Amino acid sequence: MLKTNRVGYWYGDAENKLFENVNLEFLKGRLYSIIGKSGSGKTTFLSLIAGLARPSEGSIEFNGRELSKIGLLNYRKKCVSMVFQSYNLFSYMSAIENILTAMSITGSKNAGNKKYVLEMLDQVGIDEASAKRRVSRLSGGQQQRVAIVRTMCCDAQLVVADEPTGNLDETSTKDVLSLLQKIAHEQQKCVILVTHELDVAKACDSVIELHQKKFEYV
Numbered sequence: 001m002l003k004t005n006r007v008g009y010w011y012g013d014a015e016n017k018l019f020e021n022v023n024l025e026f027l028k029g030r031l032y033s034i035i036g037k038s039g040s041g042k043t044t045f046l047s048l049i050a051g052l053a054r055p056s057e058g059s060i061e062f063n064g065r066e067l068s069k070i071g072l073l074n075y076r077k078k079c080v081s082m083v084f085q086s087y088n089l090f091s092y093m094s095a096i097e098n099i100l101t102a103m104s105i106t107g108s109k110n111a112g113n114k115k116y117v118l119e120m121l122d123q124v125g126i127d128e129a130s131a132k133r134r135v136s137r138l139s140g141g142q143q144q145r146v147a148i149v150r151t152m153c154c155d156a157q158l159v160v161a162d163e164p165t166g167n168l169d170e171t172s173t174k175d176v177l178s179l180l181q182k183i184a185h186e187q188q189k190c191v192i193l194v195t196h197e198l199d200v201a202k203a204c205d206s207v208i209e210l211h212q213k214k215f216e217y218v
């Protein structure tokens, strides 16, 4: 689904490359984790594959088309869904409103289908009363489940998650991880996450380490 061709990136000075000659392929139906030391460039790499920035060199293809040809705005809207450590929900909206808004903006095939969203939320243990409450009143674990259901309800085929369990306790981490596995294995999307937690990394289908400017399968 996603392929990087000789990708390199640097901020400012080309002599200080964060990584170079990255040739990776990410397939649908699989969950990938990216690990590496703090400051090695993991989040930067995610921002490239999420279409938030362009590679300094090389190119990225989504389903055989270069991102520059798809157009980054269009790519971000239609092809990629993001999950963040800090949830990134509209705090003044309810869970249902957050999800319906994202579905509407991205033109999801189920846009406007409130019943479908309520069923999806119910499946992750968020009942109708909680789904109608402002998300700021939900726990961190519940907010991250809302963010992941948002991803599940949207049609984007690629899911990119930066430290999705970084703020969660052990139980919520397990819940979130099993949802990400479901997105990859049942919804047949491609999920790529960055994590510092070895247990989370090991639960993924493939582990890739960014070390000394190179990405290697562990």
Ligand SMILES: Nc1ncnc2c1ncn2[C@@H]1O[C@H](COP(=O)(O)OP(=O)(O)OP(=O)(O)O)[C@@H](O)[C@H]1O
Residues within 6 Å of the ligand: 011, 018, 036, 037, 038, 039, 040, 041, 042, 043, 044, 045
């Ligand atoms: N906008 C920016 N301008 C200049 N340098 C930046 C910018 N963003 C990040 N950096 C630097 O690039 C390097 C890689 O940052 P990045 O956030 O990608 O690393 P990371 O591996 O995700 O780190 P962490 O695990 O701590 O989140 C760091 O040295 C960081 O200071």
